[in-house]
Amino acid sequence: MAHCTKSPRVVNPSGTALCLTALLSLSALPGLASDQVRHFLISRSCVACDLSGAVLAGANLDGADLTSASLSGANLTRTRLLRAQMTQTDLGRANLHQAILSEADLSGANLSGANLSRAILTGARLVEVSATSLNLEQAEARNSNWYGSDLSGSRLDGATFAQASLSAADLSQASLTDGRFYRANMIGIRLDGADLTGADLREALLRDASLDGANFTNADLLRANLVRTDLSTARFCNTRMANGEINNEHCAELGNP
Secondary structure: OOOOOOOOEEEOOOOOEEEHHHHHHHHOOOOOOHHHHHHHHHHOEOOOOEOOOOEOOOOEOOOOEOOOOEOOOOEOOOOEOOOOEOOOOEOOOOEOOOOEOOOOEOOOOEOOOOEOOOOEOOOOEOOOOEOOOOEOOOOEOOOOEOOOOEOOOOEOOOOEOOOOEOOOOEOOOOEOOOOEOOOOEOOOOEOOOOEOOOOEOOOOEOOOOEOOOOEOOOOEOOOOEOOOOOOOOOEOOOEEOOOOOEEOOOOOOOOOO
């Protein structure tokens, strides 16, 4: 049942209370039948349906089944999607700012160009998602699983990925400044050209990682596992290395005398 805060409620024939604002915003969408909207809000099931451009900001959709649905360009700002099933869902360019997606399953989803800034993704499953140019700034993603996902060119500045899995993920040319990756599993990750300025990578698993041209200025790699990882083309300045030593090898090159 949808939970309404500061919004009027209506009761449908089955006795289920619905947020009037959610109903009106969805019903007004061109081509979106009101009965489909009501069915979704009541049943929280919309498998393989088309909700492109839908306005669901602030709605409570905990446990919803949106498998293979299209939510391209949808407004899901502050929407609750706790434990939602969203495998293969199209969320391209969707706005999920401050959305709650804890323990949701978005495996195989399209998140390219989406906004998940300040979203909560604790324990979420995002295996092999297509998420190029994704905005994850200040997101909370502890214990989430991004195995094999394409996050190239994305922004993870200030995000928390402590004890998360980014194994075999592609973060080439991504910005991870001030990101928190304490004890994260980053085995086989691609960070070519990535900006990790100020990142916390203590005790991270960075075995077999690709770091060509990665910038580790002011980063912390204390006790990180770098077995079989080539550091020769990475860039370091005021970087605490795995053994605790400070590396200033490339300060001049990086404009930090």
